[in-house]
Amino acid sequence: MTTAEWLDIGWVDQIPVRGSRTVQVEGGDDIAVFRTAEGKVFALLDRCPHKHGRLSQGIVHGGAVACPLHNWRISLSTGEALGEDKGCTPTVPAKIDGGRVLICRAGTLKAAA
Amino acid sequence: MEHRPLKPDADTREHLVVIGNGMAGCRAVEELLARDPSRYRVTIFGAEPRVNYNRIMLSPVLAGEKCFDDIVINGAAWYSDNGIALVAGDPVAAIDRAARTVTTRSGLSETYDRLLIATGSDPFIIPVPGKDLPxxxxFRDMDDVDTMLAAADAGGDAVVIGGGLLGLEAAHGLSLRGMKVTVIHLMPTLMERQLDEAAGWLLKNALEARGQTILTGADTAEIVGDAKVEGVKLKEGTLIPASLVVMAVGIRPSVALARDAGLAVGRGIQVDDHMVTSDPAVLAVGECVEHDGQVYGLVAPLWDMCRSLADGLVEAPTGYRGSVTSTKLKVSGIDVFSAGDFSGGDGCEDIVLRDASRGVYKRVIVKDDRIVGAVLYGDTADGNWYFDLLKRQEDVSDLRDLLIFGQAFAAGGGAADPKAAVAALSDDAEICGCNGVAKGQVVSCIAKGAHSLDAVRGTCKASASCGSCTGLVENLLALTLGDDVQSGPKTMCKCTSFGHDDVRREIVAQGMRSIPEVMQKLHWTTPDGCSSCRPALNYYLLCALPGDYVDDQQSRFVNERLHANIQKDGTYSVVPRMWGGLTNPTELRAIADVVEKYNAPMVKVTGGQRLDIFGIRKEDLPAVWADLNAVGMVSGHAYGKALRTVKTCVGSEWCRFGTQDSTGLGVKLERMSWGSWMPHKFKIAVSGCPRNCAEATIKDFGIVCVDSGYELHVGGNGGIHVRATDLLCKVATEQEAMDYCAAFIQLYREEARYLERTAPWIERAGIEHIKARIVDDAMGREALRARFLFSQSFSQDDPWAQRAEGAEAEHHAPMARFIPQGEIA
Incomplete structure (x- = not known):
């Protein structure tokens, strides 16, 4: 349920396992919401720190996503580029409650702004 | 059930009333008695007409391994010996906190000084039609077990909804008692809360081998039947017959009594570190409580809670700090174990050991030199050791290299150096179990000149099969040769010690059918691979099992998942197929309309004689495709590791130099080859004369027409390293040109490594090898061609048409829209 703190964006099984869906934010950038093989959800600004690739379109493996443009690996939990690359994508707190995916309202506004 | 008088005369002690005669309630009383046996007068209310028994052991009772008496924890004598009054079979219906009384369903009322709520949890019943049918x-209490035993006596079909521990135990028990059992599980893998994907996959395979039917990713629509249950219907329409349906989809803290009494309740009854609720006179313990935001459904935290509770009750408070949990279970006789956090993430390193022949999978997750989680399948002997290291937050950096081999190996003899451990092995110690190679044989083969892993694999066969002894062989190389070790073949990626060719060979040899299966059997060192190996494995399986393998969309690069080319601004470009570079007014009009309708900022003529429409939004792709499909245009696969274009010149039909119908042949080749997946992109061209206007000699397969027939060229590339083709051969007829092309494509599909174009493949394999397979071996050529055409019979469905009709719409639509001033749409 959407509250002052959390935005209810849908059922968790609407996101493919090892995949991602986006949330459009009016007046801002999209938020990418990921679901890992372990069943956890993470939300990040849908923009690679490198050349702004759409992370939602990358291959999800372990706790990271590979950007579709140049294969940078971005940590889903911190938004940090992994390995030799340097850079960070804003993250948005996300959780599953009763099968629904909730993302933090304030975090969404801050990341998408 | 008989019970003692509730208030013996002259007993002026404080009265502790316990609601719940289960594991938590009675354990709390035991802990209290151990500290001060005379402090409280105790009365216990239980809903079931039984003494205190071990609920966890219901599964062995169902399976016929134990009877009820075996699982009793505290029999009638315990209550009488300790002066405890038991009211069993008459559940408490209400709590009056103002009057400090509890009242049972039959109307019996009792006052308390301290009240302990230990109501445990209720099974969650999914709200589908038919859920109340007889x-x-x-699967929660002894009555449920009795119902199951009665059903099993009648035989027939049973459905268990829920592939968690409880559901699988119910399924196992029913299966042992002769019922035909189907397990329906909503999630993609079994026991996803305790096991990672790899272990879940192993478990599913093992249970299926034991005769159960396991349906994952299956959602129950309704339970059907008139007077009693007759079957379960899934959302996708399948009807599974059943005379018994066991719902084991989860449990919820049983909080109704507490909520009605006005106590603070979140997910469970909220308690502090001393298990005291929002009312200081009322305590709560077990599965019904929420502590620090956590609720627990395992037994170990419950014991921790009971200790803290008892300490508090005798005024020696210690405080409960939450529990780290581990699960060590036997599911259908299969050992599984998990502990801590196995979801991985930042700074976490996975150490994975897979032993396919023994059916073992072990994964230890290390962060900052400390174990944070572990998943074990098939061999759980070291579970407690890992859990102990985890709980103690022990620095494992010294054990790191040997950790995964278990306590005996890692901690034994102080041999913390893996090389020292290998050095200490005797000459007849077995190194490679698959091929029965002892250490002495490996060492002597190294001494005779096998100075690389590959050379060892090639000579004595050690590590040449499953690869699990690769580390041992590498250590032997290092021990024997010091710095003279030659680096081995390039591995596929960091997830495996195998190269592409080894993986492909084993996929075919062992008949592997899925990505998790390959990862298990070939000992992948990561739980679900990476963006390098997953697309490669997906391709190798697709190539090996045409028409049979189910493509894993999440293992495909974005362009192949969305059937369009991603551009740097996140929009896509769309290239419809123009057969042989031919088009007509209808197609051009449709393209022009699409450009205008979707405001495409650019249209470009490509080098492959097609039109590329740029700047299409992901959301608009299905509509664009529908418009193009309407005039008969299909996907050009400009985005795929697949046949791209067949470039042609106008040939003998128009050109005064043309020797053959190059355009017509190009169209035929494109009709034959479109839609096939390949190791990399693949370009064809047909030139009508040696002037070669279609640039056929820098294509993967190029045909140059001459008066006497067709020259077939292969392995050209116009990319970073320009490479002219090698001449394969010359053929006389158009049909031969087509047949050789099909055979060549299939050879490339079967032999090239993923992401290897034809040019580097031919340089590696040698044009003589290609000629031997395609030109000299007529039967082999025909077999290759037949395999290609068979594979093509499954791959020539236009992916655009499926999407335009609404398939996989989730790839194109956002999940939600958020308007900051409004709400979620």
């Missing part, structure tokens, strides 16, 4: 039960 024959639909949970």
């Amino acid at each position: 024959g639909v039960i949970a």
Whole structure:
């Protein structure tokens, strides 16, 4: 349920396992919401720190996503580029409650702004 | 059930009333008695007409390994010996906190000084039609077991909804008692909360081998039947017959009594570190409580809670700090174990050991030199050791290299150096179990000149099969040769010690059918691979099992998942197929309309004689495709590791130099080859004369027409390293040109490594090898061609048409829209 703190964006099984869906934010950038093989959800600004690739379109493996443009690996939990690359994508707190995916309202506004 | 008088005369002690005669309630009383046996007068209310028994052991009772008496924890004598009054079979219906009384369903009332709520949890019943039919039960108490035993006596079909521990135990028990069992599980893998994907996959395979039917990713629509249950219907339409349905989809803290009494309740009854609720006179313990935001469904935290509770009750408070949990279970006789956090993430390193021949999978997750989680399948002997290291937050950096081999190996003899451990092995110690190679044989083969892993694999066969002894062989190389070790073949990626060719060979040899299966059998060192190996494995399986393998969309690069080319601004470009570079007014009009309708900022003529429409939004792709499909245009696969274009010149039909119908042949080749997946992109061209206007000699397969027939060229590339083709051969007829092309494509599909174009493949394999397979071996050529055409019979469905009709719409639509001033749409 959407509250002052959390935005209810849908059922968790609407996101493919090892995949991602986006949330459009009016007046801002999209938020990418990921679901890992372990069943956890993470939300990040849908923009690679490198050349702004759409992370939602990358291959999800372990706790990271590979950007579709140049294969940078971005940590889903911190938004940090992994390995030799340097850079960070804003993250948005996300959780599953009763099968629904909730993302933090304030975090969404801050990341998408 | 008989019970003692509730208030013996002259007993002026404080009265502790316990609601719940289960594991938590009675354990709390035991802990209290151990500290001060005379402090409280105790009365216990239980809903079931039984003494205190071990609920965890219901599964062995169902399986016929134990009877009820075996699982009793505290029999009638315990209550009488300790002066405890038991009211069993008459559940408490209400709590009056103002009057400090509890009242049972039959009307019996009792006052308390301290109240302990230990109501445990209720099974969650999914709200589908038919859930109340006779024959639909949970798996929570002895009555449920009795119902199941009665059903099993009658035989027939049973459905268990829920592939968690409880559901699988119910399924196992029913299966042992002769019922035909189907397990329906909503999630993609079994026991996803305790096991990672790899272990879940192993478990599913093992249970299926034991005769159960396991349906994952299956959602129950309704339970059907008139007077009693007759079957379960899934959302996708399948009807599974059943005379018994066991719902084991989860449990919820049983909080109704507490909520009605006005106590603070979140997910469970909220308690502090001393298990005291929002009312200081009322305590709560077990599965019904929420502590620090956590609720627990395992037994170990419950014991921790009971200790803290008892300490508090005798005024020696210690405080409960939450529990780290581990699960060590036997599911259908299969050992599984998990502990801590196995979801991985930042700074976490996975150490994975897979032993396919023994059916073992072990994964230890290390962060900052400390174990944070572990998943074990098939061999759980070291579970407690890992859990102990985890709980103690022990620095494992010294054990790191040997950790995964277990306590005996890692901690034994102080041999913390893996090389020292290998050095200490005797000459007849077995190194490679698959091929029965002892250490002495490996060492002597190294001494005779096998100075690389590959050379060892090639000579004595050690590590040449499953690869699990690769580390041992590498250590032997290092021990024997010091710095003279030659680096081995390039591995596929960091997830495996195998190269592409080894993986492909084993996929075919062992008949592997899925990505998790390859990862298990070939000992992948990561739980679900990476963006390098997953697309490669997906391709190798697709190539090996045409028409049979189910493509894993999440293992495909974005362009192949969305059937369009991603551009740097996140929009896509769309290239419809123009057969042989031919088009007509209808197609051009449709393209022009699409450009205008979707405001495409640019249209470009490509080098492959097609039109590329730029700047299409992901959301608009299906509509664009529908418009193009309407005039008969299909996907050009400009985005795929697949046949791209067949470039042609106008040939003998128009050109005064043309020797053959190059355009017509190009169209035929494109009709034959479109839609096939390949190791990399693949370009064809047909030139009508040696002037070669279609640039056929820098294509993967190029045909140059001459008066006497067709020259077939292969392995050209116009990319970073320009490479002219090698001449394969010359053929006389158009049909031969087509047949050789099909055979060549299939050879490339079967032999090239993923992401290897034809040019580097031919340089590696040698044009003589290609000629031997395609030109000299007529039967082999025909077999290759037949395999290609068979594979093509499954791959020539236009992916655009499926999407335009609404398939996989989730790839194109956002999940939600958020308007900051409004709400979620």
